[in-house]
Structures are given as structure tokens and as C-alpha cells.
Amino acid sequence: MIELQRASRWYGQVIGLNDVSCTIGPGITALLGENGAGKTTIIKMITGQIKPTTGEVRVFGMRPFANPEVYKILGYCPEIDSLYERMTGRAFVVAMARMFGMTAERARVRTEEVLDMVKMSDRADRRIAGYSKGMRQRIKLAQAMLNDPKVILLDEPLNGLDPGGRREYMEIVDHLAKEGRTIVVCSHILYEVEQITRNILLLHRGRLLATGDVRVIRGLIDKHPHRIRIETTDPRRVAAHLLDLPYVISVRFETTGDALEIESREPDRFYESFPRLAIEHDLPVRSYSSPDNNLESVFRYLVSK
Amino acid sequence: MSGLYVFQFALRDLLQVRRLLVWLIVIALIGVLAAYLPSLAQNLTPEDAYVQLAGGLVYKLTALAAAIFTASVVSQEVEQKTIVYLLTRPIPRVITLLARTKAAAIVTLLVGVLALTVVNVAIYGTHAASNAVYYRDLVALTIGSFAYTALFLLVTLLINRSMPVCLLFAFGWENVIPNMPGDTVYVSVYGHLMALAQHPSSEGSAGPLGLLSGAFGTNLIPVSTAWVILVGIVVIGTGLSSFVFSNFEYVPREDTD
Numbered sequence: 001m002i003e004l005q006r007a008s009r010w011y012g013q014v015i016g017l018n019d020v021s022c023t024i025g026p027g028i029t030a031l032l033g034e035n036g037a038g039k040t041t042i043i044k045m046i047t048g049q050i051k052p053t054t055g056e057v058r059v060f061g062m063r064p065f066a067n068p069e070v071y072k073i074l075g076y077c078p079e080i081d082s083l084y085e086r087m088t089g090r091a092f093v094v095a096m097a098r099m100f101g102m103t104a105e106r107a108r109v110r111t112e113e114v115l116d117m118v119k120m121s122d123r124a125d126r127r128i129a130g131y132s133k134g135m136r137q138r139i140k141l142a143q144a145m146l147n148d149p150k151v152i153l154l155d156e157p158l159n160g161l162d163p164g165g166r167r168e169y170m171e172i173v174d175h176l177a178k179e180g181r182t183i184v185v186c187s188h189i190l191y192e193v194e195q196i197t198r199n200i201l202l203l204h205r206g207r208l209l210a211t212g213d214v215r216v217i218r219g220l221i222d223k224h225p226h227r228i229r230i231e232t233t234d235p236r237r238v239a240a241h242l243l244d245l246p247y248v249i250s251v252r253f254e255t256t257g258d259a260l261e262i263e264s265r266e267p268d269r270f271y272e273s274f275p276r277l278a279i280e281h282d283l284p285v286r287s288y289s290s291p292d293n294n295l296e297s298v299f300r301y302l303v304s305k
Numbered sequence: 306m307s308g309l310y311v312f313q314f315a316l317r318d319l320l321q322v323r324r325l326l327v328w329l330i331v332i333a334l335i336g337v338l339a340a341y342l343p344s345l346a347q348n349l350t351p352e353d354a355y356v357q358l359a360g361g362l363v364y365k366l367t368a369l370a371a372a373i374f375t376a377s378v379v380s381q382e383v384e385q386k387t388i389v390y391l392l393t394r395p396i397p398r399v400i401t402l403l404a405r406t407k408a409a410a411i412v413t414l415l416v417g418v419l420a421l422t423v424v425n426v427a428i429y430g431t432h433a434a435s436n437a438v439y440y441r442d443l444v445a446l447t448i449g450s451f452a453y454t455a456l457f458l459l460v461t462l463l464i465n466r467s468m469p470v471c472l473l474f475a476f477g478w479e480n481v482i483p484n485m486p487g488d489t490v491y492v493s494v495y496g497h498l499m500a501l502a503q504h505p506s507s508e509g510s511a512g513p514l515g516l517l518s519g520a521f522g523t524n525l526i527p528v529s530t531a532w533v534i535l536v537g538i539v540v541i542g543t544g545l546s547s548f549v550f551s552n553f554e555y556v557p558r559e560d561t562d
Contacts, residue, residue, distance in 0.1 A: 047393055050554045066551055071395040080557060082386035086321070098310040099394040143390070 001025055002046055002151065002182060007055035009041050016041040018206040019055070024184060028177045030193040030214075031186045033203035039186045040079060042203075043155050046184070047076050059151060072100075075149035077140040079156040079186070083128045089139045090115065090124035096143040114142040117172060133160025141172070152176060155186045170196055190214075225249060226267040231286040235260040238283050245273065258286075308400040311391070315408035319374055328370065332420045335362050339427035351428045352438075356504045358424045359442055364495060367417035367446055368479055371453030372471035374409040378402065379555060380461045380468075386557035402550045406458055406543060414450035421446060438504060445501040452494050452535045455542030462549045483524065490524050494538065499524050500531035 002024040009017040017038040031039045044050045045057045048064030048071070057064060064070040084092055090111060097107035115121045118138040131139065137160055144152055154173070158166050173196060177183050187193045193200060194214055202210040202217065210217055232238045239251045239260055247266040254260060264270045267290065278285045318324075335358065342354045349357075379402070382388040391401055421442055425433045433439070453475075460474075461467040482493040490496035 044556060047389075049389065049392060049556050066392070066398050068395040068397055071393055074393070076389070076393045078389050080386045080389070082557070083390075084387055095310075095314055096390060096394070099307055099314075099391075099396060101307045101395065103306075147395075 001060055002184070003056070003058045004042070004045070004052075005056040005058075007042075007045060007052040007057050009038075009045065009050065010053045015206050017045075017052070020203075020206075020208045021055075022201055022208060022211060024182060024201075026177075026180050026182050027199060028173065028183045028185060028197035030197050030200045031184055031203065032188070032190065032193055032200050034188050036205070037188075037203040038206040039188075039203055040155060041206075043076075043153050043184070043186055046151075046153060047074065072147065073150040075144035075147060075152040077137075077144040077152070077154045077157055079159070081133060081136045081160075083131075083136060083139065085129040086127065088125050088127055089120060089131065089135070089142075092128060092139065093124070093142050093146070097146045100147045102146075110146055111142075114145045117145065118142045119168060134162060134165045137161055137165075137169070141169070145176075149181065151182045151184075153184045153186075156188070157185060158187065158189075158192050166192075225263040225265055226270075226290060227261055227263055228267070228270065228288055228290045229259060229261045230288040231259045233258060233284045233286070238285065241277060241281055241283060245270070245277075307394065307396045308404045311396060311401050312404035312408050315377070315405040316411065319377060319408055319412040328416050331366065332416070332423055335366070335420055336423040336427045338362075339424040343428065352505065355424060355428045355436065355438065358428070359421060359438070360499065360502070360504055363417060363420045363424060363442070364446070364449065364498060365475065365479070366420050367413060367449055368453050368475035368495070369472070370416040371409075371413045371450060372457050372468065372475050374413050375406075375454050375457040375471070376461055376468055378405045378409050378458055378461065379550065380466075383555055383557055388555055388557065392555065398551045399547045402458075402547055403543065406454060406546070409458075410451045410454040413454055414447055417446040417450055418443065438502065441502045445498045448501070448532075448535045448539070449494065449498045452497075452538040452542075455539045455546070456494065458546045459542050459549070462546050462553070486523065491526060491534075494535070496524055496526055497531040497534050500526035500528055501535075503528070 004020050004022050007017060007020050008015065020038070020042070031042060033039050041050070045052055046059060046064060048067055051065045059070050060073065062070050064074075084095075087095070093111045093115060094107050097110050098104070100107075102110060112121065115124050118141050120135065120138045120142060123135060124139075128136070128139070137157060141154070141157065144154070157173075158169060161169055173183060173185065177197075185193065185196055198214045200211070200214045200217070201208060230238060235253055235257065239253070239262075242248050242262055243251060247264050247269050248262050249265060250263045252261045262270075274288065277283070339354065339358050342358065343349050343351055346354075379388070382391060392398070394401075421439065422433075425436055425439045429436050456474075457467075457471045460470055464470055479493055479495045483490050483496045483499065
């Protein structure tokens with residue numbers, strides 16, 4: 001159980017976290033926010049690397065700053081990719097295990113177990129300096145699981161992982177959560193988070209903006225007109241077909257003449273029907289994307305309410 | 306047990322060939338200088354040459370080694386952003402700091418002793434073992450390595466990018482102060498080390514090596530005072546450092562959230 005009570009953190013004149021209170025229990029909780037929102041500040045407070053300027057942070061009732069008792073039950077996978085580059089992945093994980101107080105033999109056995117879990121056993125004898133970002137993520141996760149922690153903190157864990165790697169990583173995290181652990185995942189990508197958990201803490205500029213089920217927040221977003229930009233060589237013909245759809249409420253042509261932007265109140269229905277429409281009528285669509293389908297639009301919407 | 310492993314981990318890192326290569330080259334050059342100095346400067350006896358090279362180069366090399374190896378204790382880990390792995394292990398910060406500091410001090414001592422031994426052997430050859438000053442130097446270098454390490458450790462914990470400050474101390478302060486008249490020698494570590502080493506006064510000490518070995522000043526520090534001051538630096542330096550490291554935050558900078 002992790003508790004933050006009116007926790008604030010200042011970096012000189014800049015506030016990193018502003019009066020945040022929340023409780024994080026077993027299962028997966030996503031800490032969601034743009035860069036600079038305060039996610040890493042919260043993680044650093046929970047891992048006892050920094051202290052709150054005001055307020056309290058407790059992990060299983062203990063203050064975490066420089067507290068070895070907390071580190072016995074905590075696994076931390078930092079966002080930064082810096083590792084001991086000269087070492088091999090296996091030597092690094094063994095070294096971390098030894099620092100958890102394990103004997104050489106126990107450290108060796110446990111290292112094989114966690115390397116196997118993150119599917120790095122066959123690549124662990126290469127120097128870390130030659131690792132890809134995805135391999136670094138796996139090694140970081142391996143060292144975070146060494147002590148069989150009750151609390152696992154994963155800071156931007158999916159960065160650099162390929163689609164297959166992401167699926168495997170999510171499966172591992174899901175498995176760990178089902179064992180009753182408290183897992184906090186930091187991310188700035190809503191789509192990623194939705195695939196891991198429904199339980200989110202939404203941070204914006206150091207403040208806790210929303211907590212709870214991601215579907216509720218999704219619903220709020222969907223009530224808001226959703227913009228979709230379509231690149232096409234014939235914007236007028238595409239617009240004529242789109243305006244027939246009941247859930248398209250406006251169309252705007254871009255001055256460049258090769259794109260248009262629509263607004264829809266039901267983006268999910270639009271995304272479902274638009275590819276079919278384009279094929280049926282042979283519409284010359286190069287690409288389509290939504291500038292609203294990201295966290296920024298969530299924040300914009302929630303802040304404006 | 307974890308503390309012992311932290312010590313071994315730090316020691317292995319410091320003893321990498323890549324890290325030690327430069328030191329070995331410098332020590333070899335000092336050895337070459339030691340072998341040829343008595344023949345180059347005709348008025349120098351082997352004893353004078355030993356005193357000037359030991360006092361002028363070996364002690365300064367030890368101070369330099371302390372400055373560089375001490376940086377690996379905390380500040381290098383912060384810069385490499387690997388400090389997070391050390392600080393999130395269930396080991397009290399004091400233990401982590403002391404274990405890593407001990408490793409830095411031992412490697413500093415290793416460099417100093419190796420340089421001193423090379424100088425001694427290069428000058429005295431087969432009679433090196435009978436040089437009594439060498440043994441006093443060994444004692445002084447041992448406490449000196451720990452004193453410099455303790456002092457620089459505190460500086461690295463209190464000041465960001467502390468290396469220029471440590472180098473300025475090692476080469477500026479430690480060269481200038483022992484050559485000044487009066488009791489100013491008391492405020493240099495080197496002055497106290499010389500009090501322990503009790504080098505005999507050297508002929509032809511007016512050269513650059515004489516300047517480096519503090520031959521222009523007067524050093525009347527009693528041996529007992531030197532011991533008290535040097536042990537005090539070690540105890541107070543590591544004590545304050547332990548307090549600072551246990552209570553201050555050490556996180557890599559350029560992190561974003």
C-alpha cells in the first residue's frame with residue numbers, strides 16, 4: 001500500500017508536485033501524464049530518492065527516504081537507460097542480487113529465474129553497451145524482480161519495446177499483478193496504459209487531475225468533439241461522402257489543398273466505418289490520424305471543465 | 306554481507322586495466338626519471354634524489370589519484386545515472402558510502418605505494434630495502450591516502466562538479482602552502498605528511514622538484530600533532546560525509562517526468 005498525503009515537491013522556484021493525495025493498492029495503477037507532469041517526481045518519492053517538500057509519502061506505513069526496510073519490499077525499474085555499460089546483463093543482475101544480500105549461489109540461481117522471466121537468458125552474456133533499448137528495458141525489469149517485491153514501480157517501461165516485446169512485457173506485468181503485488185506504471189501514452197490497466201492517476205503540471213477508471217475518462221473525452229485529420233488528393237470528394245455520416249458534425253478544408261479535418265462526436269464509430277467507406281467508394285485517402293487521440297487532448301478537456 | 310559486496314563491486318570497477326593504465330604509465334615515467342636523475346643532476350646524492358622525487362612527485366600523484374578515485378564514490382555514479390541502483394538496494398546509505406570510500410582509498414594507496422616503490426628501487430637498486438625513509442613514507446602515504454580521500458569525498462558530496470576544486474587543492478594549495486613561511490604549513494595535508502615522513506633536508510632543493518616537495522618553507526609540525534590532524538581529517542571527513550550522504554538527495558539531474 002502506497003499513500004501520498006498532501007505531498008508537494010518544489011525544485012527551487014518550480015513546483016514539481018502540488019498537494020497530491022492518493023492511495024495506491026494492490027493491482028496495476030497507471031500514473032499518466034505528459035512530460036513534466038510530476039510522474040517521475042512521485043516515483044522518486046516512493047522509491048525514497050527524494051523527499052516531499054511538504055506532506056507525507058508512506059510505503060506500507062514506512063517513510064521511504066533512504067530506508068533499507070522499504071527497499072526490501074520494493075522493485076524499481078527506472079526510466080533512464082543508463083546501466084553499467086561494461087558489464088554483461090547477467091553480471092549486472094547478479095551484482096544487483098548480491099546487493100540484496102543474497103549469497104553468490106542464491107544470486108546466480110535467482111538471476112537465471114528473472115532472466116528467464118524477461119526472456120533474456122540467451123542474450124545476457126553480451127555487454128550492456130551493445131544492448132538495444134528493448135533489451136535494456138528487460139534487464140531493468142529483471143533486476144526489479146530479484147527480491148520478489150510487494151511493490152513494483154515501472155517508469156515508462158514500454159519505451160523502446162517492439163510490438164511483440166510490449167505484449168510479452170504486459171503479460172509479465174499482468175502476471176505479477178495477479179499475484180497480489182502493487183504495481184505502478186508510469187506512462188505518457190494513454191493507449192499503452194489502457195492495455196495494461198483501467199485504474200489510473202492522471203497528473204497534469206504537478207497536480208492530480210483525475211483518478212479512477214480509464215473508461216470513465218475515455219467517456220468524458222468522447223463527449224467532447226473529436227478531430228480527425230485526413231490526408232487526401234481529393235478533399236472535396238472525401239468530404240462529400242463524410243458529411244453523409246450522421247456522427248460527423250463538421251468538415252474544415254486545409255489551405256494546402258491536400259487534407260481536411262472533421263469533427264465527430266462518436267470517434268469509435270467513425271474509425272470503424274471510415275476504412276470501409278474509403279474502399280467502397282475508392283476514396284484517395286493517404287492517411288488519417290487524430291490530433292485529439294492523445295493525452296494532451298484529455299488534459300485540455302479536463303482542464304477546461 | 307551486502308556492504309562487503311558493495312566494497313568488492315567498487316574495487317573491481319576501480320581496478321579495471323582501462324582505468325589503471327594511465328597511472329601505470331605515469332609511474333613508469335617517474336621510474337625512468339628516478340633512474341636518471343642522479344646522473345643528470347651531478348650534485349644530487351641518491352638520498353637527495355629520492356627525497357625530491359618522493360616528496361615532489363609521489364605524494365602529489367597520490368593526491369591526484371585520491372581526487373580522481375574519490376569521484377567514483379558518488380559523483381561519477383550520479384553523472385552516469387547509475388546511482389539509482391545503489392540507492393534503491395536494502396543497504397544503509399552509510400554502509401554504501403563507507404564501502405565505496407574504502408575501495409577508493411585502497412586504490413589510491415596502491416598507486417602511491419607502487420610509485421614510491423618504483424622510485425626507491427630505481428634509485429637504490431638492490432639496496433632499496435635498506436632505505437629507512439621509504440618505510441616512513443609508506444606509513445605517511447597510507448594515512449595520507451585515507452586523509453585525501455576523506456577530504457575530497459566531503460567536497461564531492463557538497464559541490465556539483467567538484468573535480469576542479471579537488472585538483473586545485475591537490476596541485477595549488479598543497480604546493481603553495483608548504484612553501485610559505487611561518488605556521489601556514491599546518492593548513493596543508495602535505496605538511497602533516499612530511500612531518501610523518503621526516504625527509505632529511507635535501508641538497509639542491511631550489512629546483513622545481515624542491516618547490517613541489519615544499520623545500521622552501523619550514524615544517525616544524527611535531528609528529529604527534531601530524532597524526533592527530535590526519536586521523537582527525539579521516540574521522541571528521543568521513544563522519545560528515547556519512548551524515549551528508551544519508552540526509553541529502555543524490556539523483557541524476559537531466560531526468561524529466
